[in-house]
Amino acid sequence: MEEKLILIYDDSFEGILTCLYYQAKHNNVYTISHKPMQKNIFVKHVYLKTNFKLASKMHNFLERTCSKNFIEDLYYCNLSSSDNKGSAILQYFKLAKDFGKNVNKLFSHQEAYPLRRLVRQVNLERHRFYGLLRFSEYDTFMLARYAPDNNITELIMPYFADRLSCNKFVVLDEKRSFAGIYDTKNWFIREGVNSKLFRNDDSDIFKKLWQEYYSSVSIKERTNLSLRSQHMPKRYWKYLTEINKEND
Amino acid sequence: MDILEKLNILADAAKYDVSCASSGVTKSNTTKGIGNSIRSGICHTWTSDGRCVSLLKVLQTNNCIYDCKYCINRKTNDIPRTTFYPEEVAKLTYQFYKRNYIEGLFLSSAIEKSPNYTLEKMYQTVKLLREKYQFNGYIHVKVIPGADLRLVYNIGLLVDRVSTNLELPTQQSLDLLAPQKKMAALINPIRYVANNLQITPSIGYGEEKFVPAGQSTQFIVGASRDTDFTLLKASEILYDKYKLKRVYYSAYVPINEDTSLPALTTTPPMKRENRLYQADWLLRFYHFKADELLDSKNSYFDEDLDPKLFWALRHLEFFPIEINSANYQTLLRVPGIGPKNAQRIIKERKLTSITFQSLKRMRVALNRAKYFITCNGKYNSEISLDSNMIKSYILENAKNGQMSIWKKN
Numbered sequence: 205m206e207e208k209l210i211l212i213y214d215d216s217f218e219g220i221l222t223c224l225y226y227q228a229k230h231n232n233v234y235t236i237s238h239k240p241m242q243k244n245i246f247v248k249h250v251y252l253k254t255n256f257k258l259a260s261k262m263h264n265f266l267e268r269t270c271s272k273n274f275i276e277d278l279y280y281c282n283l284s285s286s287d288n289k290g291s292a293i294l295q296y297f298k299l300a301k302d303f304g305k306n307v308n309k310l311f312s313h314q315e316a317y318p319l320r321r322l323v324r325q326v327n328l329e330r331h332r333f334y335g336l337l338r339f340s341e342y343d344t345f346m347l348a349r350y351a352p353d354n355n356i357t358e359l360i361m362p363y364f365a366d367r368l369s370c371n372k373f374v375v376l377d378e379k380r381s382f383a384g385i386y387d388t389k390n391w392f393i394r395e396g397v398n399s400k401l402f403r404n405d406d407s408d409i410f411k412k413l414w415q416e417y418y419s420s421v422s423i424k425e426r427t428n429l430s431l432r433s434q435h436m437p438k439r440y441w442k443y444l445t446e447i448n449k450e451n452d
Numbered sequence: 453m454d455i456l457e458k459l460n461i462l463a464d465a466a467k468y469d470v471s472c473a474s475s476g477v478t479k480s481n482t483t484k485g486i487g488n489s490i491r492s493g494i495c496h497t498w499t500s501d502g503r504c505v506s507l508l509k510v511l512q513t514n515n516c517i518y519d520c521k522y523c524i525n526r527k528t529n530d531i532p533r534t535t536f537y538p539e540e541v542a543k544l545t546y547q548f549y550k551r552n553y554i555e556g557l558f559l560s561s562a563i564e565k566s567p568n569y570t571l572e573k574m575y576q577t578v579k580l581l582r583e584k585y586q587f588n589g590y591i592h593v594k595v596i597p598g599a600d601l602r603l604v605y606n607i608g609l610l611v612d613r614v615s616t617n618l619e620l621p622t623q624q625s626l627d628l629l630a631p632q633k634k635m636a637a638l639i640n641p642i643r644y645v646a647n648n649l650q651i652t653p654s655i656g657y658g659e660e661k662f663v664p665a666g667q668s669t670q671f672i673v674g675a676s677r678d679t680d681f682t683l684l685k686a687s688e689i690l691y692d693k694y695k696l697k698r699v700y701y702s703a704y705v706p707i708n709e710d711t712s713l714p715a716l717t718t719t720p721p722m723k724r725e726n727r728l729y730q731a732d733w734l735l736r737f738y739h740f741k742a743d744e745l746l747d748s749k750n751s752y753f754d755e756d757l758d759p760k761l762f763w764a765l766r767h768l769e770f771f772p773i774e775i776n777s778a779n780y781q782t783l784l785r786v787p788g789i790g791p792k793n794a795q796r797i798i799k800e801r802k803l804t805s806i807t808f809q810s811l812k813r814m815r816v817a818l819n820r821a822k823y824f825i826t827c828n829g830k831y832n833s834e835i836s837l838d839s840n841m842i843k844s845y846i847l848e849n850a851k852n853g854q855m856s857i858w859k860k861n
Binding site: 348 | 455456459460463464466467468480481482483484485486487488490492494495496497498499500501502503504505506508509544547548550551552553555703705719720722796799800802803804806809810811813814
């Protein structure tokens with residue numbers, strides 16, 4: 205019997221595709237992780253270097269045998285912050301061997317579910333930040349800071365690029381030091397951006413108007429704070445212009 | 453009066469209108485403009501009462517010639533009065549939108565001078581937004597009953613959604629609480645919009661497209677003696693006959709003292725409002741009819757049970773149904789199963805059989821569903837199919853905090 209392996213990759217999408225290529229070739233991958241795992245004496249740890257050529261081969265193969273949706277699911281899952289995303293992707297990939305294109309129709313299947321759950325979380329957070337991201341005027345552009353659970357900056361950039369169209373803007377993920385930058389034509393991601401580069405400007409009159417507006421629209425006879433936190437978890441509040449002031 | 457003061461007054465007076473959805477239309481931005489929309493709508497924040505804030509909701513003015521007893525703006529109330537200039541609202545919307553505070557504008561108004569005068573001012577506001585500010589975000593305008601229908605048409609070409617609030621479902625209730633309002637006059641713009649919706653071809657945004665996100669209305673719940681059955685029947689007619697996109701229900705918050713109104717100490721009937729919303733969803737997405745849910749003898753919902761459960765417990769002959777073979781319509785009748793999960797079940801069971809474990813992973817509300825289903829012939833609840841038993845089990849679980857009344861469906 206061939207020895208089982210744990211593949212460690214660099215968190216990139218091409219990285220995970222390289223791992224899947226390896227699994228397709230050798231069929232001996234025990235699990236995949238983007239973080240070093242606790243040593244297990246029965247399986248060998250291998251740091252697998254991302255290979256763009258093999259990744260693109262895998263990509264084409266998946267497009268042919270599964271579907272674009274399938275690849276998108278892997279892609280979304282890989283943006284999750286979960287430690288188990290590598291193994292969820294591997295499980296789902298193995299399932300596709302049996303079900304082919306039909307794998308997309310499986311939701312609650314034991315081997316599909318871990319990936320579905322993570323994809324749903326990433327999707328939910330993407331949708332939430334369409335609404336919860338807050339821009340302020342900064343110099344010649346609009347600036348938004350946030351700290352999402354998952355690495356969703358590249359998912360929300362196309363949406364805001366369409367929305368703000370002729371306004372330049374920067375979306376800053378302070379947790380990962382990632383910046384999404386839009387120059388009115390294209391957008392791109394820059395890594396290792398220090399958030400201290402930008403100082404907060406508190407003189408914006410519309411910020412104040414928004415805070416006032418927010419406090420005036422609540423109906424006090426209907427107060428239901430737990431319902432609010434259910435929709436808008438407290439971990440997101442730090443960056444919300446309207447709640448900062450309220451302080452509760 | 454400065455803009456901050458005006459905003460305080462005119463936002464505060466608008467908050468009792470519960471509609472705030474930005475849903476129903478998908479459109480991309482234009483090259484020089486600002487803004488887009490997606491069909492599902494987007495919430496930008498939630499108020500401390502837990503309601504989603506999607507749109508900047510303000511009145512053009514709170515100066516009113518009417519004297520509706522339930523309304524904060526009735527002319528006999530002694531409150532600060534003010535009016536926004538169209539430019540003020542347009543600029544505020546644009547600047548809020550740019551900062552991603554909102555999805556767009558919800559513009560309503562008290563009736564200042566005359567319906568035409570008022571709606572004309574609102575027209576100027578949205579025209580400024582669309583033309584001067586090149587704003588492509590969402591706009592919802594409240595139609596003023598009694599205004600010239602040509603004006604309604606012109607507004608309809610600029611905005612995404614319009615609404616006319618009926619507030620009360622019968623003429624008797626209107627006579628009692630809003631004597632200046634006539635049902636026929638309220639229905640008139642609704643019928644007009646519905647007719648124009650049907651004849652306008654669906655072409656891309658920016659060209660002539662009449663209220664692409666349709667129209668809506670609102671009922672106040674608990675100000676009059678109208679029953680749940682009366683309200684739900686009225687909603688059903690509005691959906692079927694006038695193709696409304698949404699009917700909103702607003703638990704009445706007592707603001708004014710009047711012998712024909714509930715006392716000021718009455719708490720808003722929040723649970724009742726919630727049950728009506730759930731029943732409304734059953735009409736729109738679950739193929740239920742109002743007559744199935746209530747009748748003239750049982751004219752109110754049970755506040756302890758969601759309307760689908762309320763229905764199911766009176767129709768046990770329908771259950772249990774087999775998850776692996778029941779059709780879509782039948783699956784939708786099971787308490788705890790919604791359209792999304794019904795679709796998932798249908799897709800997935802062609803490939804593999806569905807078990808209780810699968811349903812749990814789909815997040816079907818098994819605490820309710822389990823009494824009404826079998827999986828591969830297996831019935832998986834501790835009690836038999838008996839309506840009193842099921843009711844007491846479910847309520848017991850609810851008491852232990854397993855079921856929140858806020859969970860829809």
